[in-house]
Amino acid sequence: MANKSGNAYALTVLFPILTGLPKEAPDGMNDQTPAALVRLQLQRLAVNELSPMARVPNTYLSRLWVLDDVPYQGRPAGLEHLKSNYLVFSSNFHGELDDYLRGMWSVIELDIRAILKYCVGFDRVTDVTTFIDYVKRCQVETTFFFNGSSDEPLAVQLKSLYLKQELAKFAAANQGKSAADLQAAFKEFVARVQPANLERPTWKAGAYHLDRAVLE
Amino acid sequence: MSNIAGKAYAMNAITPMRWYTAWLNRFFFWGSGRFTSFLGGLLTLSLIHYARWVIIKPNQFPRLSPDQPEEQLKYHYMFFFSNFNGSWDQYVDSFSSAISGGLDKFWIFNIKYPKSIPMLPFHRYITANQIWTDHYYNAYPMASSNDVKSARRVRDALLAFIPDVERATPQEFQDKYNRLLIGLQHDLSQMDANPVVSLAASAVERRLRREQGLSVRSS
Numbered sequence: 001m002a003n004k005s006g007n008a009y010a011l012t013v014l015f016p017i018l019t020g021l022p023k024e025a026p027d028g029m030n031d032q033t034p035a036a037l038v039r040l041q042l043q044r045l046a047v048n049e050l051s052p053m054a055r056v057p058n059t060y061l062s063r064l065w066v067l068d069d070v071p072y073q074g075r076p077a078g079l080e081h082l083k084s085n086y087l088v089f090s091s092n093f094h095g096e097l098d099d100y101l102r103g104m105w106s107v108i109e110l111d112i113r114a115i116l117k118y119c120v121g122f123d124r125v126t127d128v129t130t131f132i133d134y135v136k137r138c139q140v141e142t143t144f145f146f147n148g149s150s151d152e153p154l155a156v157q158l159k160s161l162y163l164k165q166e167l168a169k170f171a172a173a174n175q176g177k178s179a180a181d182l183q184a185a186f187k188e189f190v191a192r193v194q195p196a197n198l199e200r201p202t203w204k205a206g207a208y209h210l211d212r213a214v215l216e
Numbered sequence: 217m218s219n220i221a222g223k224a225y226a227m228n229a230i231t232p233m234r235w236y237t238a239w240l241n242r243f244f245f246w247g248s249g250r251f252t253s254f255l256g257g258l259l260t261l262s263l264i265h266y267a268r269w270v271i272i273k274p275n276q277f278p279r280l281s282p283d284q285p286e287e288q289l290k291y292h293y294m295f296f297f298s299n300f301n302g303s304w305d306q307y308v309d310s311f312s313s314a315i316s317g318g319l320d321k322f323w324i325f326n327i328k329y330p331k332s333i334p335m336l337p338f339h340r341y342i343t344a345n346q347i348w349t350d351h352y353y354n355a356y357p358m359a360s361s362n363d364v365k366s367a368r369r370v371r372d373a374l375l376a377f378i379p380d381v382e383r384a385t386p387q388e389f390q391d392k393y394n395r396l397l398i399g400l401q402h403d404l405s406q407m408d409a410n411p412v413v414s415l416a417a418s419a420v421e422r423r424l425r426r427e428q429g430l431s432v433r434s435s
Contacts, residue, residue, distance in 0.1 A: 002249060012295070014278050019285065034249045042350035047221070047424065053353035061265060061299045063226045064351040070293055071230055071345045073328045083285035086277070088228070090297050092266040121280035138278040143271045143294075144245035148264035149361050150368055160367035161359050161407070162375055169405040171397055179386035182393065186381075195374050208222050208357040209430055210408055 002142045007094055008060070008151035010142045013135055014067070015087040015119040022118060034118035035085035040068050041115045052111040053091075054206035057103040058154045062091035064115075087119060093151050101132045158203040159195075162214065165203075166193050219349050220417050223410045224265060225307065232291035235360060237325035237360045238271055241294065244321055258318055261310060265299040265361045269322065294326060301360040303414065305380020312338055349421045358407045366403035373400055375390060 003010050018034040025037055032040075042064050045051060051093065053062050069084040072079050093100050105128040111133070116122040125134050150157060170189050174182055193201060200215050206211040219226045258264075274289035300307045311319050316332040323329045330337035354371060356364065377396050381389045397404070411422070425431070 002245070008266065010266065012268065012270050012297070014272075016278055016280060016284055021288070039350055045351045047218070047351075047353070048357060048427075051351070053354045054355070059353065060355050061221070061224060061226075062353045063228075063297075063349045065228060065347060065349045067230075067347065070232065070291075071347075073232060073344075077232070077327050078290055080289050080291065082277075082289075083287050084277075088295075090268075092299065107352065112229070120284050137280060140270055140272055140276060140278075140295075142268050143242060144269045146249055146258060146264065148259075148262065148324065149266060149364050152368065154355055156371075157364055157367070158356065160371040161356055161363065164363065164367040164370040165407055167370055167374060167400075168406045171404060171407075179390035183381075183384075183386045183389040186393065187251040190378055195371065195378065203356065205355045206353060206357065208409060209425070210358070211430065 002145050005145045005147035006151035007114075007153075008145075008147045008149075009091075009095065009097060009100065010094050011089070011091045011097065011100070011146040012140050012142055013138045014140055015085055015089065015116060015122075015138050017066070017085040017119055019084060033085075033199055035066050035068065038085075038087050038115060038118045041118075044065070045111070048208040049204050049206035052108040054204075055107045056093075056100075057107075058094040058100060058203070060092045060094065060149070060154060062089070062093075064089050083118075085144075087115070094151060097136075098132055100146065101135055105131050111176040122144055150176055154205065155198040155202070158205060159198050162201065162203045163193060218352055218420065219304075220410075220420075221352040221354035223301050223360050224352075224354045224357065225302065225304060226297050226352045227296070227300070227304070227307070227342075228347045228349060229296040229345045230347060231294050231296070231323065231326040231329070231345050233271075233291055233294060235273075235290075235325045238273070238292040241322075241325050242271060245271075258315060260314060261300075262362050262365075263301045263307065263310065263360070265301075265364070266296040267296070267300075270295040270297075274288075291327070294323075299354075301362075308339060308342055309335065358409060363405070363407055366405075369403045370400055 017038055022034045022037055025032060028036060029040065053059050065088050067088050069082050070080065122136065125131050174185050177185065202215050203213050204215045233343055271294050273292050274287055277287045279286060312332040312335050319332045330341050332338045359367070373396060377392065381392050384392065
C-alpha cells in the first residue's frame with residue numbers, strides 16, 4: 001500500500017463541499033458559498049504551536065486547502081471543470097490510520113465540526129466511529145509516497161531535536177574546561193536534559209520560537 | 217493563507233493526464249516504490265521531508281450523496297504534495313538542476329508538461345498548476361529535514377555514551393567525550409527560526425510574534 005512508508009503514513013482526503021448557499025453562515029457572510037466559508041474557517045485557525053493540529057498526536061506535517069477547480073492547460077488540451085469544490089486534507093503522521101483519526105477526534109472535535117460542517121455527508125457524523133468511516137469514504141489512495149525524513153514517533157523526533165540543540169549548546173559552552181570540570185558539567189547536563197525521558201524536557205510540537213520552544 | 221510553516225514550504229500541484237497514459241505513470245511509481253534506481257536521484261535531495269503523488273481517476277473523486285453532482289471529467293489528475301526546506305525557487309531549481317531526468321519521468325505523461333529544462337517554461341508550468349495552502353502545520357518549524365535526521369543520530373549516540381562513561385575517570389571521560397563530538401560533528405548545530413526567504417514571510421512572522429506578545433527582531 002503506497003499510503004505507508006515504514007511507520008510513516010501519507011493520508012490524502014478530499015471532502016466534497018456542499019453546493020448552493022449555506023443553511024447558516026457567520027454575520028455578513030450569507031451570500032458566500034460553503035467553499036468560501038470553509039476557507040474562512042481555515043484562515044481563522046491559529047498557527048504553529050497554537051494550531052489545532054499541534055494537539056493531534058503524532059502529526060509530522062499537515063495541510064488543508066480548498067480545491068475550487070482543476071487547472072486548465074490551454075489549447076489544445078480539453079477544458080473541463082469540477083462539479084463540486086473539495087476540502088483537501090493531507091497529513092504525514094506516525095502510525096496507523098484508525099489510531100490517528102481516533103486521536104484527532106478526541107482532541108479537536110470542535111475544530112473538526114467547525115470546518116467540516118460545510119461538507120457533504122458530515123451531518124451523519126455523530127461520534128468517533130462515524131468520523132473514521134467518513135474520512136475513509138473521502139480518502140484517496142496515495143500512488144507514491146516518498147519519505148525523506150524519519151518515521152519515528154513524534155515524541156522521539158521532538159526529544160531528539162531538543163537533545164541536538166542542547167548538546168550543541170553544551171559543547172560550545174564547555175570548551176577548554178579541565179577533564180574533571182567537564183565531567184561534572186556533563187553530569188549536570190544529563191540530569192537536566194534527561195535523554196531517556198520522552199515526556200520532558202522536550203520541544204513542544206509546532207513551536208517556532210526558541211524563547212518558548214521547550215516543554216520543561 | 218500560507219505555504220510556509222517555519223523552514224518548511226508546502227507545495228500543491230495538480231496536473232492532468234490522459235487515461236491511456238495514466239497507467240504508465242502508475243507503473244513508473246510502482247517501480248519507484250520497489251527499485252531506488254527508478255527514483256532518478258530523488259534520494260539525493262535531502263531538503264525534502266515528505267512528498268507524495270496521488271493519481272485520481274474521474275470516478276475516484278468522492279461522491280457521498282445522490283444530491284452531490286457527479287464529476288464528468290475526461291482526464292485523470294495527478295496531485296503532487298511536497299514538504300521541503302527553503303524557498304520555492306530553491307526547490308524547483310534544485311529539482312530541475314539535480315534530477316531533471318527523474319523529474320521528467322514523473323511528469324512526462326502529463327498534458328503539456330514542458331520538461332524540466334529549460335527552467336523558465338518549467339517554472340511557468342509549476343506556477344500555473346500550483347494551488348495555495350490555506351492552513352499549513354509543521355511539528356518542528358525550526359528544524360530542516362536534515363536536522364530531524366541528524367537529531368536521531370545525536371540521540372542514539374548520547375544514549376550509548378552515557379552508560380559508557382558512567383564509571384570513567386575524568387581523563388577517560390574527556391577522551392570519550394571528544395570522540396563523541398568528533399563523531400557527531402556533522403550532526404551538531406543549533407536551530408532557530410527560519411532566515412528570511414521572502415519579505416512577505418518575514419512580515420507574517422513579525423505580525424504573528426506581535427500578536428502573541430513576543431519580541432520582534434529586526435531581521
